[in-house]
Amino acid sequence: MSWSHFIYFAFGSLTLWSAGVVSLYRAKSTTAGKILILAGILLFSVFIAGLWIAQGHPPLRTIGETRLWYSFFLIIVGFATYLHWGYKWLMGYSTLVSAVFIFVNLLKPEIHTTNLMPALRSVWFVPHVTVYILSYAMLGAATIASFVALKELRSTQRLMPLIDNLVYIGFGFLMMGMLMGAIWAKEAWGDYWSWDPKEVWAFITATAYLIYIHSRLRGYPLKYILWLLPVAFILLMITWIGVNYLPAAQGSIHVY
Amino acid sequence: MAGEGKRKRTTAIEEAVVATAVVTAGFALQFTLGSFDKAFLAFPVNIIALAALATLLFIKQGRLLTRLSSGSLSVILLTLVLFSTLYMGLVPGNKTKISWPFVLIYLMTLINITAVISVHLKSFSKRSIPFLLNHLGVLILLYAAGLGSADKSRYFMRVNEGEVEWRAEQSGFGAREGLTELPIAISLKNFEIEEYPPKLAIIERATGEALPKGRPLLFPAELNNFAQIEGWSIKVDTLKYLPRFAPSAYVLVTSQGTNDTLRGWVSCGNHFQRHKTLDINENLCVAMTFPEPKAYSSDVIVYTRSGKERGGIIMVNSPLTVGSWKIYQHSYDTQKGRDSQWSRFELVYDPWFIPALIGIIMMIAGAITLFWKGGAR
Ligand code: HEM
Numbered sequence: 047m048s049w050s051h052f053i054y055f056a057f058g059s060l061t062l063w064s065a066g067v068v069s070l071y072r073a074k075s076t077t078a079g080k081i082l083i084l085a086g087i088l089l090f091s092v093f094i095a096g097l098w099i100a101q102g103h104p105p106l107r108t109i110g111e112t113r114l115w116y117s118f119f120l121i122i123v124g125f126a127t128y129l130h131w132g133y134k135w136l137m138g139y140s141t142l143v144s145a146v147f148i149f150v151n152l153l154k155p156e157i158h159t160t161n162l163m164p165a166l167r168s169v170w171f172v173p174h175v176t177v178y179i180l181s182y183a184m185l186g187a188a189t190i191a192s193f194v195a196l197k198e199l200r201s202t203q204r205l206m207p208l209i210d211n212l213v214y215i216g217f218g219f220l221m222m223g224m225l226m227g228a229i230w231a232k233e234a235w236g237d238y239w240s241w242d243p244k245e246v247w248a249f250i251t252a253t254a255y256l257i258y259i260h261s262r263l264r265g266y267p268l269k270y271i272l273w274l275l276p277v278a279f280i281l282l283m284i285t286w287i288g289v290n291y292l293p294a295a296q297g298s299i300h301v302y
Numbered sequence: 303m304a305g306e307g308k309r310k311r312t313t314a315i316e317e318a319v320v321a322t323a324v325v326t327a328g329f330a331l332q333f334t335l336g337s338f339d340k341a342f343l344a345f346p347v348n349i350i351a352l353a354a355l356a357t358l359l360f361i362k363q364g365r366l367l368t369r370l371s372s373g374s375l376s377v378i379l380l381t382l383v384l385f386s387t388l389y390m391g392l393v394p395g396n397k398t399k400i401s402w403p404f405v406l407i408y409l410m411t412l413i414n415i416t417a418v419i420s421v422h423l424k425s426f427s428k429r430s431i432p433f434l435l436n437h438l439g440v441l442i443l444l445y446a447a448g449l450g451s452a453d454k455s456r457y458f459m460r461v462n463e464g465e466v467e468w469r470a471e472q473s474g475f476g477a478r479e480g481l482t483e484l485p486i487a488i489s490l491k492n493f494e495i496e497e498y499p500p501k502l503a504i505i506e507r508a509t510g511e512a513l514p515k516g517r518p519l520l521f522p523a524e525l526n527n528f529a530q531i532e533g534w535s536i537k538v539d540t541l542k543y544l545p546r547f548a549p550s551a552y553v554l555v556t557s558q559g560t561n562d563t564l565r566g567w568v569s570c571g572n573h574f575q576r577h578k579t580l581d582i583n584e585n586l587c588v589a590m591t592f593p594e595p596k597a598y599s600s601d602v603i604v605y606t607r608s609g610k611e612r613g614g615i616i617m618v619n620s621p622l623t624v625g626s627w628k629i630y631q632h633s634y635d636t637q638k639g640r641d642s643q644w645s646r647f648e649l650v651y652d653p654w655f656i657p658a659l660i661g662i663i664m665m666i667a668g669a670i671t672l673f674w675k676g677g678a679r
Binding site: 127130131159161167168207209210211213214215217218219221222225226228229232233234235236237238239241243246247249250253254256257259260261262263264266292293 | 373374376377380381383384387388390391392394399447456498522594596618619620621628630648650655658659662665666668669670672673674675676677
């Protein structure tokens, strides 16, 4: 098995996943959709296993190989979360982002030979990034819901269970991402936390969501605490893409 | 209901007053004494502080514990933490993390979490487990990362192949200068670099720019490998890469228009050989890039003063752990590349890493309970 076979597996899996998502939305029963998604996962695993065996080491050494794992884990974690919570849109989202990584792999063959710098070559790298991507999706959805909820404040609070759910799940992923990053940093750089600018901002973001979670437990008025979600999401966006442009971030190990 | 709301509000005001007082005291200390000296927290002070904090777990439920464990106090503290870290993230070169206000907020947070854990422990049931995983986890981690970090130290040690070294240079903030003898030694049996094959390219002699411009094509110099670049085809005919010598390739360059073939050696050179290019015409030549390291590793034996001995291979991302020490591959003599005669290690001593790891693992478990249970209740 080699990268030249990837296109068949990629399109096979993508077709199965997309058909699965459509079926989840359209069909009366979700069984067919689940089976299609599982079949896609199986097909994709065959390619990874084949590549692994052919190379004689886990495919974790090039940028293309990490993209491969992103596509795979996004679907797996998205699917597991869907199974537990029934959020169909999350399955759709996972498929979409996974497709983006698959297309990057197909359209930029040079990344199959671009080697990952040694420090990034770690089993923690892929789960670290994957759970972050999923956490952004959940917290982004919570932010949209918070705007709707702010509009409806006077009439109902029907969205609050959904919002709290999304925040807890998203925050759970966010914490996992951060903590796996910490373990990895200890293995790679000697310190699990060094207040690097990206780490500072990740900390700020997590704190903002913790304020939301604990304010909800206190039962503070919704018209104030719902505003925490858009604010926290802006902080999250700064952590994700804005940090590189901040003056305090020059010299960060996370700026690449 | 109305009465409850009122009671909550008044207590929140009390907590806000306490928090303001503490922060003000922090600023007063900052302006009179200057930054907080973290070395003060080093063993045994952090252990004594830990014991003092732990007494909160055993005191009886009463006014004190209710006050200290207040959820409104948590929200206030978290907000203060948010603002201090925002300052940290926005203002370049600040020293927030060793400023008195931040240190005092940190300590208050530790007290607050310990108190709320104490309350939950008094009515422990299976349902408290998610709460305890999150809060005991975060408490242990914050303790180890905060007060525990005063016991941490880092050193750089350069070891020559075949030698044993006890001395190292301290690194990081406020490091002592010169070499210090450590309670740990490294004997370097062998240092090894695995390299990717060097790459070949056609470059413009005047500018050094590789062709095709904008999308340069570099291909690995492997035996019989070939490439076609802007009307030239290049094939690797022979490869030589002996110890101490630079890699070199004998290449055939054929012009696709005229079918003329040119041949010759190309080498990227090294610390003792000059590089060599093959001229194609007055504008272009074939050149070789330096081989990039794929992985480098040191085969070592580590000895400690206390008589421990451990052998192993140290690589980037794969340190060797000996007691509270972790030894990382740092660098080597990059000028000599794979002929490097020495390896440089970073040694990190952190007796609080295991507690920190326990906290991290508890929090990962806690995060799983978060997305398993969700937030609606
Ligand atoms: C990873 C970090 C944290 C997570 C995931 C988290 C999550 C939670 C959750 C889910 C609860 C409700 C527990 C239940 O009722 O079963 C809670 C309660 C509480 N947490 Fe946290 N928390 C975290 C950090 C903190 C911190 C840093 C503080 C203190 C500053 C804190 C203080 C409290 C307090 C006082 C309560 C009691 C709730 C109340 O009565 O309002 N927590 N936390």
